[in-house]
Each structure stands twice: as C-alpha cells, then as structure tokens.
Amino acid sequence: MLEVFESTESQVRSYCRKYPVEFDRARNAEIWSVDGKRYIDFLAVAGSMNYGHNNPEIKKAVLDYLAEDRIINALDMYTAAKEDFLVTFRDQIMVPRGLDYKVMCCGPTGTNAVEAALKLARKNKKRNGVIAFGGAFHGMSLGSLALTTDRTSREGAVVPLENVSFVPYDGTLDSLAYLKWVLADDHSGIDKPAAIVLETVQAEGGINVASVEWLQEVRRICTENDILMIVDDIQVGNGRVGWFFSFERAGIVPDMVTLSKSISGFGLPMALLLIKPELDIFRPAEHNGTFRGNQLSFVGGAAGIRYFNAHKLDQEVRRKGEIIRRFLEEEIAPLDGRLSVRGLGMLWGVDFGAIDPAMAIGAVHQAFDRGLILEVAGRGDSVLKIMPPLTIGDDTLAEGLAIVKQAVQAVLA
Ligand SMILES: Cc1ncc(COP(=O)(O)O)c(C=O)c1O
Structure with a gap:
C-alpha cells in the first residue's frame, strides 16, 4: 500500500x-x-x-465559493474574496485590538512571510544584520533558515547562512543582559541590527514560553535602539496560546508580524506580513510572487476569523x-x-x-x-x-x- x-x-x-x-x-x-x-x-x-x-462553518464558505465559479487564483489583483478578507481582518481583528498594520500578501507558506519581513526590515533600516534567538525556528528558505537554529535544518543549506547573530532566548543564561551588552558595548563585535526576530513561544524549539517581562523589555530595547521588532506568529498566532496574536498577552505592538499556517482557516496555503504603515516602503512589484492570491485561502481566512470571534x-x-x-x-x-x-x-x-x-x-x-x-x-x-x-x-x-x-x-x- x-x-x-x-x-x-x-x-x-x-x-x-x-x-x-x-x-x-x-x-x-x-x-x-x-x-x-x-x-x-x-x-x-x-x-x-x-x-x-x-470545520463545517468554514467549509461551507469555501464550498459555496467553489460552486459559484468564482475566481480561484488572481495574482495580487483586486477580488471580491480578498476584499472580504481584508475588511474582516481589519474590522474584526485589528481594529478591536487598536492595531494599525498594512497587510502584505506573501507567497503561500510561512517562510515566504519571514523572507519578506527580513528584506523589508533591511531595506528600511539600511542595515544587513538581524538578531534572532537560540531555539528559533523561522522556516527553511535561505533567509529564514539563517534565523533557524537547529543543526539538522541548517546542514541542508551548505552555503553560508549569513547576516544573523544569535542571543540566548528567555530562560537561557542571562538573555537580556547579553542582548543589552551586544547593543551597548562598542567592542561586542556585533553591528547594530535592522531587526530582532522572535517567537513569543518557541514551538519547534521545545515549547519555550517567553515571559511577559522579557517580551516587554525586548520591545523597549528595540524602540530605544531604533531596531525593528518582528514577531513570527506563524505557529503560535491564530489563537493557539489564548489570544489571536500571541503578543497580546504582553501588551506590546511589534513593528512587523508574520502569519501563516491557520490564517487561511481551512488548512490552505496563505502567508501574510503585517507592517506598520510607515515601514511599508516596497515599490510595486519589488517583492512579487505568483501565488499571493489564492482566493480560497481568503475565503477560508475570512470565515475562520468569523468563526474565531463567534465561538x-x-x-x-x-x-x-x-x-x-x-x-x-x-x-x-x-x-x-x-x-x-x-x-x-x-x-x-x-x-x-x-x-x-x-x-x-x-x-x-x-x-x-x-x-x-x-x-x-x-x-x-x-x-x-x-x-x-x-x-x-x-x-x-x-x-x-x-x-x-x-x-x-x-x-x-
Ligand atoms: C514560527 C514559524 N515560523 C515559520 C515557519 C515556516 O513556515 P512554513 O513551513 O509554512 O514555511 C514555521 C513552520 O513551522 C514556524 O513554526
């Protein structure tokens, strides 16, 4: 068989x-x-x-859409399905939380959103370095893999995985003291990064839960040092740890957020990068891709948000x-x-x-x-x-x- x-x-x-x-x-x-x-x-x-x-409520929306011969793939053209998703995401997720992000539709999987975040952070800050944490998992394409720590994954690359420095995560050594030293000591040997990328709970890294205090302090350090805070919510967003966005429990607002996995509601491929408006500086088509407009994902995604709130x-x-x-x-x-x-x-x-x-x-x-x-x-x-x-x-x-x-x-x- x-x-x-x-x-x-x-x-x-x-x-x-x-x-x-x-x-x-x-x-x-x-x-x-x-x-x-x-x-x-x-x-x-x-x-x-x-x-x-x-999920029967989400499946019904997807089946109805299919039954009516609506458009399935559309690059990043305007469609009714995307309009409904964006309106639902804005009005039912972002507005009630006081969040104001531009939504970038990325290629279909999580790693595509991470790549977009890295490129956009570097472009904004005109710095190549990024700080990530021991135990991190951010995906398998080369930019994301450079942020990912496990040896088995990294050994697949063979080419150098560059422009990332690692700091111990909350709970390992004195994480915050090390981070502060890296940034403050002009002999630390690590250049000022464009961004700090983190998961608020490391899932693949072994279910390591960052404390609220640690998350708030990283947010403060980023602001104070003109460094972008990127939260990768691909695995622990969409309600997984008790809030739609995992960072809500710390009352912080990241500069960028990656979402994928459950964002389509129905297990269909979809990845988003949320961007603070002032950082939204890619020129049209500067970060492109064919599969940024899977309409069934938008339909499932909108139905998923309605389901999340209704239940x-x-x-x-x-x-x-x-x-x-x-x-x-x-x-x-x-x-x-x-x-x-x-x-x-x-x-x-x-x-x-x-x-x-x-x-x-x-x-x-x-x-x-x-x-x-x-x-x-x-x-x-x-x-x-x-x-x-x-x-x-x-x-x-x-x-x-x-x-x-x-x-x-x-x-x-
Ligand atoms: C936190 C996090 N970021 C990024 C990714 C990569 O997503 P994908 O496998 O869809 O490329 C994963 C996948 O497990 C993940 O858990």
Whole structure:
C-alpha cells in the first residue's frame, strides 16, 4: 500500500516516517486512515488546523465559493474574496485590538512571510544584520533558515547562512543582559541590527514560553535602539496560546508580524506580513510572487476569523489549556520527577531531556500505536509536543490525554 511513496517520493519526506499509514478522512480533531482506523490529532498539521479539520462553518464558505465559479487564483489583483478578507481582518481583528498594520500578501507558506519581513526590515533600516534567538525556528528558505537554529535544518543549506547573530532566548543564561551588552558595548563585535526576530513561544524549539517581562523589555530595547521588532506568529498566532496574536498577552505592538499556517482557516496555503504603515516602503512589484492570491485561502481566512470571534475561541483556548495544564502537572509530571512540563494555551510540551531525550520519540510511537498523533520538538527532539486543534471536543481531548499518559508510562517502563 505504501510502496509508491517509498519507491517514488523523495527521501526528504519526514512526518510520514513517524506515522506510517495512509490518511484519508478528517473531521475536527480526528483523522482516519484509508483502512478506517481512527486517530486523535494532537498535531493539527503543525498548527495549521487550529479551527479543526473540515470545520463545517468554514467549509461551507469555501464550498459555496467553489460552486459559484468564482475566481480561484488572481495574482495580487483586486477580488471580491480578498476584499472580504481584508475588511474582516481589519474590522474584526485589528481594529478591536487598536492595531494599525498594512497587510502584505506573501507567497503561500510561512517562510515566504519571514523572507519578506527580513528584506523589508533591511531595506528600511539600511542595515544587513538581524538578531534572532537560540531555539528559533523561522522556516527553511535561505533567509529564514539563517534565523533557524537547529543543526539538522541548517546542514541542508551548505552555503553560508549569513547576516544573523544569535542571543540566548528567555530562560537561557542571562538573555537580556547579553542582548543589552551586544547593543551597548562598542567592542561586542556585533553591528547594530535592522531587526530582532522572535517567537513569543518557541514551538519547534521545545515549547519555550517567553515571559511577559522579557517580551516587554525586548520591545523597549528595540524602540530605544531604533531596531525593528518582528514577531513570527506563524505557529503560535491564530489563537493557539489564548489570544489571536500571541503578543497580546504582553501588551506590546511589534513593528512587523508574520502569519501563516491557520490564517487561511481551512488548512490552505496563505502567508501574510503585517507592517506598520510607515515601514511599508516596497515599490510595486519589488517583492512579487505568483501565488499571493489564492482566493480560497481568503475565503477560508475570512470565515475562520468569523468563526474565531463567534465561538469566542480565545476563551475556549484558555479553558481547555487549563485542562491540559492540570492533566500534565497532576498525571504526567508525577510519573517521574525528572520530567518537566511547560506550555501556554493549547501548546504544551513534556520534556524528557533530563532522563533520555530519545524517550520523546518513543512516546510518539507508543501513542501512535494507540491511535494518537503527537510530535517531538526542541533540543535533541527531547520534548513531546501537544498541540490539538483548538476546537477539539472535551471528550476527545480527555481521550487523547489519557493516551499521552499511557505512552509516557510505556517509555518510562
Ligand atoms: C514560527 C514559524 N515560523 C515559520 C515557519 C515556516 O513556515 P512554513 O513551513 O509554512 O514555511 C514555521 C513552520 O513551522 C514556524 O513554526
């Protein structure tokens, strides 16, 4: 059954090696393989299915659009679908939060938005350097990869990954003291950067949650030093950690924000760069691309925002996040004193690093055998990553968490 994948598809394929079945149907937080086996989804397609697989309200908007022979791809021409998305995003997301950004439609995946942010920051500040943080993940194209820290990803490049300096993230060494020294000491050896790029919660980096104080201080340092603050909200935006934008919890306003993954509502490719108006200086066509106008993504995106607000998903995330937190602290952490659990909203990690990092992938396999899809993250892939669709039912969430416990018990034994 899987023969054609192994004989014909490139060996670069990765997730399929952890979940070696052929998937077919999917509904909210459940996925079925072609042979009918049911899996609970605690991966949410790496955060791109926050509103659930085939969310019926979003699917209806997409199906209606298709049924009426509306335009599907349109470069960056004006369309009714894009108008509806922009109006919805402005009036239902930005205005209520007091945010004023220009919206740049980028090529279809997250890394395209990161590349656009880097180019625009450098163009604005006429400086080539950028500061990023240890544990960062920002994508796989060369500019984004230069910001991404894990060795396996970087080894794919072979060419130099340049113009980025790294500073320890919150929780590692004295992050802020180091950042301040880099900028203040005229012998630090690091030139003043155009921008500081960060995730407010590092997801791929191992579920590292930056404190509110740290985020506020980085914002202050950027302002004081005329450096742009770019928040990459590709994985932890769209409600994942309890707010539509992950930085809302710190009450800060970044200069640029990248969005992708769940922004299309329906798992369709889409990436946006939000830009403070005064930084919006690309000339027409100076940063171009064919697939910046996937109309189905705009349709799903607008429906996704309406769904988010109508169902008060931010509040739901905080409620279910508490269920996850309590379960991990009461049922998982006591299984072995060397386990640590951490997270925010509906993104959590169980860190096996102090016992044996390989146990995390072992738990992924144990869980998969029991019908649960989980992923690993962080240094040495030592962190078991828990990231269900935000719309998961309470019963399914409880069922999945019970399997997490069985899987952890199995590897500890
Ligand atoms: C924070 C962050 N930035 C950027 C990316 C890259 O997005 P894409 O894989 O769609 O290019 C990812 C993907 O996981 C991500 O988590």
